[in-house]
Structures are given as C-alpha cells and as structure tokens.
Amino acid sequence: MNQTLIRGATLPDGTRADLGIRDGRFVDPQDVGASATVVDADGLLALPGLVDMHTHLREPGREDAETVLSGSQAAAAGGYTAVHAMANTSPVADTAGVVEQVHRLGRTAGYTQVRPVGAVTVGLAGVSLAELGAMADSEARVRMFSDDGHCVWDPLVMRRALEYVKAFDGIIAQHAQDPRLTEGAQMNEGAVSAELGLPGWPSVAEESIIARDVLLAEHVGSRLHVCHVSTAGSVDLIRWAKARGIRVTAEVTPHHLILTDEEVRSFDPVYKVNPPLRTREDVLALREGLADGTIDVVGTDHAPHPAEHKCVEWTAAAMGMVGLESALAVVAHAMRDTDFSHADLARVLSAAPARITGLSQHGTLEAGTGANLVLVDPAAPHVLDPDVHRTMGRNNPFRGTQLGMRVRDTFFYGTRVVADGALGAPLDFAEAGPWND
Secondary structure (H helix, E strand, O other), X not given: OOEEEEEEEEOOOOOEEEEEEEOOEEEOHXXXXXXXXXXXXXXXXXXXXXEEEEEOOOOOOOOOOOOHHHHHHHHHHOOEEEEEEOOOOOOOOOOHHHHHHHHHHHHHHOOOEEEEOEOOEHHHOOOOEOOHHHHHHOOOOOOEEEOOOOOOOOXXXXXXXXXXXXXXXXXXXXXXXXXXXXXXXXXXXXXXXXXXXOOXXXXXXXXXXXXXHHHHHHHHOOEEEEOOXXXXXXXXXXXXXXXXXXXXXXXEOOHHHOOOHHHHHHOOHHHOOOOOOOOHHHHHHHHHHHHHOOOOEEOOOEOOOOHHHHOOOHHHOOOOEOOOOOHHHHXXXXXXXXXXXXXXXXXXXXXXXXXXXXXXXXXXXXXXXXXXXXXXXXXXXXXXXXXXXXXXXXXXXXXXOEEOOEEEEEEEOOEEEEEOOEEOOOOOHHHOHHHOO
C-alpha cells in the first residue's frame, strides 16, 4: 500500500492542514497508516496539480524540438499533472491512430496526464473536417479539437465542427486569427510596428473571428474555447458573450499577462509569438479579465523550438515561447499588484481547466479524488534559467528574471514525480488503479 502524509501544508484558502494519500487518491489524514512516508510541508502552499489546456509536445515528427517524454518531465517540474497536447504534429493528429499514439506515449512517460487534442480539419488545412468521431471514440477519448497555429477560417466549416462535437459535449478550441488580415504580419500593429518597419498584426484580426465564432456557438448551442486571448477588445467580446449565456470559455498565456510589444524593439526573436505581444493597455485588460473570470484559464501555449529556428533574424524566426516550467511563477508575478489570491491561482491554473476538459480527478484536493498535487514554496526567490529546464526548448523570454513560487514537489496520482525540485520515478500506469482519467 502506497501511503503519504503531507504535514502542515497551507491550502489555497490560507488555512493549514494535513493531506493524506493512499493508493493514488486523497484520503482523510487519519486513515493513513503509521508506515506512511511523511512530507514536511511547513511553509509550503498546496495547490491541486496544474492543468494546461494548451501544450505543444511536438511528437510525432518534431522530436528535435520536444518529445512527449521531455515535455511531460517539464510539465511535472512546473507543477502540472495534466496537459493537453495540441494537434500540429507531423503527421497531424487528425486521425484516431495519431491521437492514440500520443496518448500511449504519455502513459509510457508517466510524469503527467497527456490528453491529446484532435485537429478540427484534415491536415489543419481548414477545408474538410477531420475524424472527430473516431478520435472521440478512440482509447484517447479526445474531447477537445483545435487547428491551433491555424484558424478555422471558413464559417461553414466552423459551424459544422461545432455541430458535430455537440453530440458528445466536445469543445472546439479556436485559434482566432483572420488569415487575410495577417498576411506577412510580424508583430502587433501599432506605433511600435510603424517605427520598426515591421508588418503589423491588427487586433481586429483576432476580434473579428471571436465575434463570428461566439455567434456561431450561440446558434448551434455548442461549446467554444478561445485560445490565447491577447487584446482588450477580445476580452470585451468574451464578456459580452458570457453575459448573453453563450457557452464560451477563454484562455490567456502567462507571457501575454506581462510582456508588451515594446520588447520587440530588441529584435530578439524570443519575443516573436503568435498571437503577438500587444500593448500595455491590452495587458491590463487581460489581467482584469482573468481576475473577474471573463478569462477562465491560463494556458501556457508551451511552444519549444530548436535553436536554429529561433536564433536567426526576426523575420525568419519561428513563433513561440516555452512556458511549462515557469507559468505558475510568471502568473503570480504578473498579478502580484492585484488582489489575485492563491485560491485564484488554483482556479485559473487547475480547477477551471480541469472542469472545462472533464478531468474529474484533477483540480481538487478533496478526499476520494486522484492525488494530483503540487507543493510550492511561495517565498523562495529563484532566477529563471532555461538552460537547466527539462524541456528541450530554450526559448523562454523570462531568462534571468527573479521570480517566486518555486515548485518543490509534484504528486501525480500519489507518485512523487518531482521531489525537492528533482525528477523522481514516473507513475506506472499499469499499477495506477482506477484513479486516472
């Protein structure tokens, strides 16, 4: 019997408590036997294991950038016990066979729950619907579909996708970017792009797609998720849609909560990302939207690239930043001057994404559920050093930044996959029992 007693942890609501784990699930601490491993959590914050709705693990096909194993280890190191792997792999995850491959690779790795995201359209081309039903019925049990990196630009295709997934309460996660308004775009359209002479990426390219899609979701009565919201106007649209009762959820990335297009003046490609970094006014609106619940979750949009794709001139560089190992600390840092609490961190990084994606064994510390947990030292400052991270990507824009909220331990179904900041043994899914989703 695998038993652990976590003693004296601070819960998200500020109270202190012991937490008991037995055979992969939380139990009453009094039900843990004397032979249990005792973990001293004095001064540590206990959060439900983090859940990421937006991760790029690159495998299959781009193992030079990341693998399911390296990405899973990075996720665990960042406190994540579940990640959703986006479909823009090679081959694209648009069939049951590919999503099952990703699912099995995640179980073999054993450091975090890997839930594949299926493509909406064949080859991410935006023309023909992919095998949505077959992916939903596969052993991977896909429930979220996205062409992330590409917008489902055709309104009829988007409508059909929303109609199709409604049958099994699935989600279409849209990358909101009108392709005609962003041809050749390199950064946010505004004063900085004009000064630098870089083609601009207007806010309306994002906002027009969101406006269209929330109306389609309302018409169909289906679930829409808006990926990586980046503008103040987008926040307003989502707020309006929610007030109207439309079934829409939204995410923001850690980097869009803190970085602005002023960073592009350096021409350092680490700041090149899709959607682009926006203005200070947009950043403040995103923080407000996250705090008031308009934006439901933080998604990392973890996008590792090999050095030869980022360490080049700006216009030739790939778009994307890594974030699994720094997201918790960066979000806490971005929201530090607000009344954003530890309970709010648990909400946007764990409880809400678990609820939205149907991960019933994540997002909670309640007895009887899966023992997915992260212990964090909120007072331990650390300087971010991507060179020691587990991800293969080094394209982290927060290199050298002093942050708090250092992850100490991560428990994945009761297995201590990270201990004192170091990777431990992975979970053996064959022995995990019925407590994994």
